[in-house]
Amino acid sequence: MxxxxxxxxxxxxxxxxxxxxSAVLSIFNYNLRLLAWIDIWGNAIGWIIRILLILGGGALFFFYGSYNDE
Known part of the structure; x- marks a missing residue:
């Protein structure tokens, strides 16, 4: 576990x-190849997806990243 x-x-x-x-690079009109699909639905939805990645990843790291049972 x-x-x-x-x-x-x-x-x-x-x-x-x-x-x-991705958020930093999008300011300069670049993007990660893996996340190039983000801007298909438009700029606003692209930023929403980026924010959700940051918040969701941060939540996973916060809840499970510092798990120590020692």
């Missing part, structure tokens, strides 16, 4: 980092 929670925390950190990096 610890291993699953640890992986969820790391995955959340990756999601949040990708969301932040």
């Amino acid at each position: 610890e291993e699953i929670k640890s992986k969820l925390g790391k995955g959340g950190l990756v999601l949040a980092a990708m969301g932040i990096l």
